[in-house]
Amino acid sequence: MDNFSISVRSANGAGIIMPKGYVNNLGAEGLEHACEKFLDKGVRKIIINFADVQFINSIGASIFTGIVQKAVEYKGLLCFTNMKKVHSDVFEMLGITRHVKVFREEKEALDFLKDKE
Amino acid sequence: MKKKDDLKRLLFSLSSLVDLGQEVTSSDNFSRRMKTALFVITGMFSVPKAALLAYNQNRYKLELLISKGLKELDGISMQIKTKDIKAFGKNEPCSINISGNKSVFYGQSEDLFKKLHAKTFIPLFAKDEFVGAIILGKRLSKDSYLKSEKDVLKVIANQIAITLHNANLFRSLSNKVNENKRLYQNMRHIYHDTIQAFAAAIDAKDVYTKNHSYRVARYAVAIARESGWKEKEIEAIYVAGLLHDIGKITIDRGVINKGEDLSVSELSEIKRHPQISYDILSKINFPWKDLVHFVRHHHERVDGMGYPDSLNGEELSEGVKILALADAFDAMTTDRPYRKRLSLSEALGEVKKCLGTQFDSKISNIFFRVLQKELKGQSKEAQILPHLTKDFDPTIITTLLEGITAELSA
Numbered sequence: 001m002d003n004f005s006i007s008v009r010s011a012n013g014a015g016i017i018m019p020k021g022y023v024n025n026l027g028a029e030g031l032e033h034a035c036e037k038f039l040d041k042g043v044r045k046i047i048i049n050f051a052d053v054q055f056i057n058s059i060g061a062s063i064f065t066g067i068v069q070k071a072v073e074y075k076g077l078l079c080f081t082n083m084k085k086v087h088s089d090v091f092e093m094l095g096i097t098r099h100v101k102v103f104r105e106e107k108e109a110l111d112f113l114k115d116k117e
Numbered sequence: 118m119k120k121k122d123d124l125k126r127l128l129f130s131l132s133s134l135v136d137l138g139q140e141v142t143s144s145d146n147f148s149r150r151m152k153t154a155l156f157v158i159t160g161m162f163s164v165p166k167a168a169l170l171a172y173n174q175n176r177y178k179l180e181l182l183i184s185k186g187l188k189e190l191d192g193i194s195m196q197i198k199t200k201d202i203k204a205f206g207k208n209e210p211c212s213i214n215i216s217g218n219k220s221v222f223y224g225q226s227e228d229l230f231k232k233l234h235a236k237t238f239i240p241l242f243a244k245d246e247f248v249g250a251i252i253l254g255k256r257l258s259k260d261s262y263l264k265s266e267k268d269v270l271k272v273i274a275n276q277i278a279i280t281l282h283n284a285n286l287f288r289s290l291s292n293k294v295n296e297n298k299r300l301y302q303n304m305r306h307i308y309h310d311t312i313q314a315f316a317a318a319i320d321a322k323d324v325y326t327k328n329h330s331y332r333v334a335r336y337a338v339a340i341a342r343e344s345g346w347k348e349k350e351i352e353a354i355y356v357a358g359l360l361h362d363i364g365k366i367t368i369d370r371g372v373i374n375k376g377e378d379l380s381v382s383e384l385s386e387i388k389r390h391p392q393i394s395y396d397i398l399s400k401i402n403f404p405w406k407d408l409v410h411f412v413r414h415h416h417e418r419v420d421g422m423g424y425p426d427s428l429n430g431e432e433l434s435e436g437v438k439i440l441a442l443a444d445a446f447d448a449m450t451t452d453r454p455y456r457k458r459l460s461l462s463e464a465l466g467e468v469k470k471c472l473g474t475q476f477d478s479k480i481s482n483i484f485f486r487v488l489q490k491e492l493k494g495q496s497k498e499a500q501i502l503p504h505l506t507k508d509f510d511p512t513i514i515t516t517l518l519e520g521i522t523a524e525l526s527a
Contacts, residue, residue: 025140026153058133059140059153062160065257066186069165093125094163095258 004028014045014113020052023060035067039074045113049106051082061094068099077116079109123263130269133161147284152183154277159185166233166254171281172247179250187232195226207242208274210267239274243282316359319366323373325453332504334358336443339487339500353405354436361412364393374454391416392425407436415440420474438477442484450505461509462517469521482525489518
C-alpha cells in the first residue's frame with residue numbers, strides 16, 4: 001500500500017490518471033475509483049499513464065479489468081500510455097488491450113483524443 | 118504460437134498463485150483475505166465481474182460475501198437445491214447458462230447471474246461439506262478456460278473453501294463462547310440478586326438499618342475503586358458489604374432493636390455477630406477467599422481495641438479497613454435506636470477524630486478524596502452522596518474536606 005500512489009489531472013477534456021509504484025494489492029483500488037469519478041462526471045476520454053508503474057500482479061490486473069469494464073459500460077474511450085513491455089504483454093494475454101487504445105507516449109494519446117467526441 | 122501463448126497463460130496463473138499466497142498470509146482480516154482471493158482469480162482470468170458466496174446451512178442459501186465489479190448487491194442471495202449440490206464436482210469450475218439452470222438454482226439466482234454476466238460456477242467444498250460458491254462473469258479475452266487454468270482455479274477454490282470452512286467453525290465457536298458468556302452473566306445476576314435479597318433480609322431485622330448493608334457495600338466499592346483495586350477484588354468487597362451483618366440473623370430482634378442502653382450480656386451478644394457471620398459464610402465456597410476475613414474483622418480497629426480478635430492495624434488487610442470505615446460511616450449518618458444520626462460534617466469530623474485509633478489514616482484519606490470527587494461531579498457514578506440525607510451545603514463540605522486532606526498531607 002505504501003508503494004502505491006495516484007495523481008490525477010485533466011487536459012484537453014481528457015482525464016489523466018498516473019499510477020505510481022506497485023499495483024499489486026487492494027490498496028490500488030483507488031485507481032478504479034479515480035476512473036469511475038471521471039466517468040461519473042461525464043469525462044469519457046481517459047488516459048492511464050503507466051510511466052511510473054513498477055509492477056503489476058494478478059490483483060493489479062483485476063483492477064485494470066474492472067477499469068476496462070467501467071469504460072465499456074460508460075461508452076468511454078480508454079487509452080494506456082508509456083507501458084513497459086512486460087505490462088503490455090500481460091494485458092494483451094488477458095485480452096485487456098482489445099478494449100483500450102495503446103500509445104507509447106501520453107502526448108500521442110492526447111493528440112488522438114483531440115479529434116474524438 | 119498457440120503453445121507459447123498457452124504456456125504464458127499457465128505461467129501467469131502460477132505466478133498469481135504466489136500472489137495469492139503472499140497477500141492472503143499478510144492479512145488476518147477474513148473479508149480482506151476473501152476479497153484478495155477473488156481479485157487474484159478475476160485478475161488471473163480477466164473477469165470483470167464476479168462474486169463469492171457463503172453457504173448458510175440454516176437458511177439453505179448462498180449469501181453474498183464479496184463481489185467484484187458490481188454495486189448494489191448487498192443482501193442478495195440465491196438458493197440451490199441440496200440434492201443438486203452433490204451433482205457438482207467438488208471445487209470444479211463448471212459452465213452455467215443463465216436461463217438454462219433454473220432447475221438447479223432459484224431464489225435471486227437469475228438476477229445475480231444476469232448482473233454478473235455469469236459464465237462459470239465453482240461450488241466450494243471443504244472435505245464433503247458444501248461451504249459456498251464462486252460465480253465468474255465472462256472473460257474480457259472471451260477465451261474459454263484451458264485445462265491447466267481450470268486446474269489452477271480448482272486449487273484456489275480449494276483454498277478458499279478451507280478458509281470459509283474455518284471461518285464457519287470459528288464463528289460457530291464464537292457464538293458458543295458468547296452464549297456461555299451470556300449464561301454466565303445471567304447466573305451472576307441471579308447470584309447477586311440472591312445475595313441482595315439476603316442483605317435485605319438481614320437489614321429487615323433492624324428497623325433502623327434498612328438498606329444498611331447495601332449502602333456499606335456501595336461505600337466500600339467506592340473506596341476500593343479509588344484505591345486502585347481490580348474489578349474481581351471490588352466484587353468481593355461488594356458482596357462482603359452486603360453480607361457482613363448476616364450473623365445478626367441469629368441475634369434476638371429485641372436486643373438489636375433495643376432503644377435504651379444495652380446490658381453487658383446484650384452487648385456481648387451483639388458483638389458476636391461478626392464471628393457468626395464468618396461461621397455462616399465460611400461454609401459457602403465463594404470465588405473470593407478474602408471475603409470471609411473482611412466480614413469477620415469489620416469491627417476491628419487499627420489500635421487493636423476492636424472485636425472479635427483485637428487485631429491491630431498491621432494485622433488488618435486493606436479490605437477490612439475499608440469495610441470497617443464504610444460500616445461505621447453509615448452507622449454515623451443514619452438514625453439508631455439510641456441516638457439521632459450525625460450530620461455529614463459531624464460524621465466527617467468523627468472519622469477525622471478517630472484516625473489512627475478506630476480508622477486507618479490512608480483508607481480514610483482515600484474516602485475523603487472519593488467524597489470530594491463526588492461533590493465536584495468528577496465521579497462517573499456517585500456511590501456515597503446519593504445515599505446521604507440532603508441537608509448539607511456541598512460548598513461547606515468541600516471546604517471541610519479540603520481542610521482535612523490538607524491537614525493530613527502536611
